[in-house]
Amino acid sequence: MSIVMASASIKTSELSRWQPWLAEYNIAGFELKEWITLLALLLPLLCVVAFRKYRKMQYQNKKPFRFLDLPQELRDIVYEHFLDDPIYPPPARNEIQRSTLNWMRPARWTSTSTSPPVRHESKWIFLANKQVYSEYMDMICKRKTFHFSVTPQTYKPATSTPPSAFPAPSTQDNRVWNISPDLLSKVQNCSLKLVTTSSMLGVTDPRSMTSSSWTLGRRMREQLKHMSNVKTFTLDAKALGDPLWNPLWIWYHASQSLKMLGTEYSDTVPRGPQLTGITFSLDTWSPGENYLRRDEASGGQWVWYCMKNHLIGTDMGADMTVREFCAKLYQECSICRVDEEGDTTVI
């Protein structure tokens, strides 16, 4: 009992010692304990308010802006980061169903003998609406090169035989590439690569056909005729080895057939664009074929050049025989010959 009384007297004396200090915190009638309780109650509330404010600021920072509100110049800068050369047909990839927009897919394209450029970005964003797609495609048509190819892997024979001699195949099934005439009309730079086997000429004897009657050639002309704004249009005719056929026939028919485009010999309406250059190659070693370039300065005449770009001579034109073609293709370059003779003399 005396112990309890003693501790009570100590507590009373300690309380009296702290009394002045506590009195200072007795503000507006609140005791310290009440202040602490109030603070404990308000603290979570303050935390919640602060957190909400922080989230709101974050949301405002991430709030999407309207891309179309940007001026055209800035939109063009964005498009520039996504420009790639379109490739028709797109390189095969995991058997994904093909569509006209397939070249826009993000690419992990590896493969093929045509070695397409490596692509990494997805371009599905440009399908967002018609305006964005149209602006982006306009830029591609002006700045990039459309690559068209026909290879033994992608070649599809015509689905039906035309009933008369030279009717233009117009059905979608006979299209060589899955591209619309409207888009073709905007293309400014085009590269056409033919990797051709003898069977793709569609005849058993190449001497029995004319270049203009080549079915694949006619189908290509029928599509390419829509390119009304072309500035550069090149053909690379590559012949795949065949023990029974001379590759000359493939080169001859491919070049003569497509040289018809844009000339009075064209069998399409409209006449279509004229090629600007033609190169020839083999899948194996070759002695070095000359190539053709259309010379605008001389009225658009075709001119042969050696592999070192020396002038060989003018082309014979639409009536050229395969023998004359062969002579031009392998005509020796007088400048290169002089150089070689000089080198030999020095040795």
Ligand SMILES: [Zn+2]
């Ligand atoms: Zn030369």
